[in-house]
Amino acid sequence: MSIGHTLLGLLEAGPRHGYDLKRAFDEKFGHDRPLAYGQVYSTMSRLLKNGLVEVDGIESGGGPDRKRYAITDAGITDVETWLSQPEKPEPYLHSTLYTKVVLALLTGRGAAELLDVQRAEHLRLMRILTQRKRKGDLADQLVCDHALFHLEADLRWLELTAARLGQLAQEVRR
Amino acid sequence: MTPAGTLLCATDLRKAYGPTKALDGAEFSIHPGEVVAVMGPSGSGKSTLLHCLAGIVTPDSGTITYAGRELSAMNDSERSALRRGEFGFVFQFGQLVPELTCVENVALPLRLAGVRRKEAERTALHWMSELEVADLGSKRPGEVSGGQGQRVAVARALVTQPRVIFADEPTGALDSLNGELVMQLLTEAARSANAAVVLVTHETRVAAYSDREIVVRDGKSRDMERIV
Numbered sequence: 087m088s089i090g091h092t093l094l095g096l097l098e099a100g101p102r103h104g105y106d107l108k109r110a111f112d113e114k115f116g117h118d119r120p121l122a123y124g125q126v127y128s129t130m131s132r133l134l135k136n137g138l139v140e141v142d143g144i145e146s147g148g149g150p151d152r153k154r155y156a157i158t159d160a161g162i163t164d165v166e167t168w169l170s171q172p173e174k175p176e177p178y179l180h181s182t183l184y185t186k187v188v189l190a191l192l193t194g195r196g197a198a199e200l201l202d203v204q205r206a207e208h209l210r211l212m213r214i215l216t217q218r219k220r221k222g223d224l225a226d227q228l229v230c231d232h233a234l235f236h237l238e239a240d241l242r243w244l245e246l247t248a249a250r251l252g253q254l255a256q257e258v259r260r
Numbered sequence: 261m262t263p264a265g266t267l268l269c270a271t272d273l274r275k276a277y278g279p280t281k282a283l284d285g286a287e288f289s290i291h292p293g294e295v296v297a298v299m300g301p302s303g304s305g306k307s308t309l310l311h312c313l314a315g316i317v318t319p320d321s322g323t324i325t326y327a328g329r330e331l332s333a334m335n336d337s338e339r340s341a342l343r344r345g346e347f348g349f350v351f352q353f354g355q356l357v358p359e360l361t362c363v364e365n366v367a368l369p370l371r372l373a374g375v376r377r378k379e380a381e382r383t384a385l386h387w388m389s390e391l392e393v394a395d396l397g398s399k400r401p402g403e404v405s406g407g408q409g410q411r412v413a414v415a416r417a418l419v420t421q422p423r424v425i426f427a428d429e430p431t432g433a434l435d436s437l438n439g440e441l442v443m444q445l446l447t448e449a450a451r452s453a454n455a456a457v458v459l460v461t462h463e464t465r466v467a468a469y470s471d472r473e474i475v476v477r478d479g480k481s482r483d484m485e486r487i488v
Contacts, residue, residue, distance in 0.1 A: 202475075206484040212468035220444060234465055241464045249301065 089121070090129050091168040094138060094161050101142040101156040104130055117229055130155055138164055183240075187247060191255045201248045205241060212237050266325075267292050267456050268313060268424055273322035274479075275308055282308040283319065284479030288458075292423065295447050295457040297467035300476035307428060309476060310460050314347055314426045315339040327423070344373065348417030348425040348455070350446070352432035356401040356413060363388065363397035366416045373420065387415040391445050407438030414446050418453065425450055428460045436465075443469045 089111075096102070096110050104126050112120040130153075133139045138161035145152035157165075183204060190197040212234055219230040247254070270288040274281070282305045290296050300306045311317035313324060315331050324331040326346070331339065343349075356365045366384035371377065388394045391411040396404050404412065410430065417425055430446065431439030447469045450457045459470055467473050472485045 202482070202484070205475075206473075209464060209467065209473060209484065212464060213470075216465075216468040234468070238464050245301070 087115070088168065089125065090133060090138075091165060093126070093129055094133065094157060094165050095169075097139060097155060097157040098162060098165060101154050103145075103152065103154050107155070114225070117226075133161070137161075183244070184247075187251075187254070188258050191251070191258050197251055197255070198248060201244050201251075205244050208237050208241050208244070212241075265291050268324070268326050268458075270309075270313060270324045271322055273309065273312055273319045273324070275305075275312060275317065275319045281479050283312065283322075286322075286476065286479060286481040287483075288313060288474060288481060290424070290456045290458060292456055293451055293454040294472075295450065295459060295470040297470035297473040298458060298460045298476060298481075299462065299464075299467055299473055302462070304476045305479040306460050306476045308479075309481070310426055310428055310458060313458060314349070314424075315343055344369065345420060346423050348420065348422035350410075350414055350417045350425065350427040350430045352429040356409060356416070358401050361398050361400055362393065362404065362412045365401065365412060366419055369416065369420045384415065384419055387418050387449075388412065390418070390449050391415045405438075407434055407441065410434060410438070410442050411445060414442060414449070418449055418455075421453060421455075423455055425455055425457045426460075427457060429462070430459070431461070431463065431466050439463075439466065 092111060092115060093107055096107055096114075102110070104123070107130075108121050108123055108126045111126075130139065134141070134155075138158055139155045140158055142154040142156035144154070186200060187197050189195075190200050215230045215234050215237075219227045219234075222230065266289045268288070268290050270286065273283045273286040273288075275283040284305075286305065286309050288296075288298075288309065298306045298309060308317060312319045315324075315326075315334075318332070326342065331342075334342070356362070357368065360368065363381050363384050366388055367375075367377070367380035370380035370383060375383075385394055385397060388397060391414055393404075393408055393411045393415065396408055396412065401409055401412070410433070414430070417427075425446075427446065431442055434442060443466055447457065457470075459467070461467055472483070475482045475484055
């Protein structure tokens with residue numbers, strides 16, 4: 087995720103102090119990974135240098151960075167461009183799981199067991215996310231759903247691979 | 261031997277249809293208030309397992325024990341009394357009676373058990389409100405959406421306060437959002453009533469509402485808890 091663009095987008099609603107920005111980010115997007123304050127500070131310095139934000143005011147005393155930042159016109163254009171461009175879809179072509187399955191077959195270890203263990207681990211995480219979704223608000227539900235759909239896709243791959251293990255074993259041992 | 265606290269337990273179940281082995285030594289157990297997902301590829305034997313556990317199909321060999329009683333030792337009328345009184349069923353398609361209103365559908369198992377109409381419908385409305393469909397009482401199944409109809413079917417499965425609910429692909433005919441709602445309400449209602457749920461599904465997002473899962477492959481079951 088582009089932290090710079092996200093902070094810029096948050097600034098579009100109105101000027102904020104660095105600490106307010108961090109709080110808004112954590113509340114909306116941080117979930118399990120809150121932003122380090124140092125990262126906010128270094129990101130804002132970069133945005134300032136590039137003319138995408140400007141200092142709107144400085145409060146005396148208090149914390150380490152009492153600067154209030156405002157977005158510039160160039161900053162608004164930058165957010166606009168970022169939002170209008172599609173994200174590159176993940177190709178998922180270098181899978182550790184695939185490598186493990188092939189190596190298990192090559193070395194005569196139990197590939198089916200490996201897939202089963204992985205399946206149980208995936209479903210364990212899916213249960214945790216499903217529980218969290220039940221207790222969470224809509225934002226939490228959407229974030230968990232995104233993760234759940236990806237895990238589900240992995241599980242479908244695990245099932246399909248399990249069904250094709252015999253064929254795969256013949257091919258890799260050739 | 262039945263593990264302590266187990267409500268429904270099956271050991272070494274075998275069932276063949278002609279030359280095809282649908283179950284080939286399957287095992288199963290469930291505690292009160294537990295939700296167990298039964299997963300596996302099409303044709304793996306998961307529906308046969310559910311039908312055996314529910315006393316609908318008789319296995320060729322193996323034992324099924326419900327609350328300390330062996331199913332094979334019961335006669336037909338004892339088994340159907342069990343299905344009516346202690347078990348609840350939800351299928352892929354709600355299988356509601358189209359001529360009856362939704363509240364009459366939900367009250368039906370109670371009416372068949374001899375409960376008077378007023379009392380049966382009052383209990384039915386309680387379960388319909390648990391499933392958030394109380395306002396559909398006077399509508400017929402043809403007048404409600406698929407998701408609503410399935411929630412009416414879940415209310416009907418719960419109305420006799422069964423100790424085990426058998427759900428065979430309960431979200432199979434629903435879109436994601438309605439499927440999630442059915443699963444959330446079904447598992448919440450079952451857990452609060454301390455009923456066990458045997459959930460047959462091929463969807464992992466649906467299985468994620470369970471407490472643990474059994475995978476059936478080639479008629480054999482694997483308890484996925486024990487392999488990690």
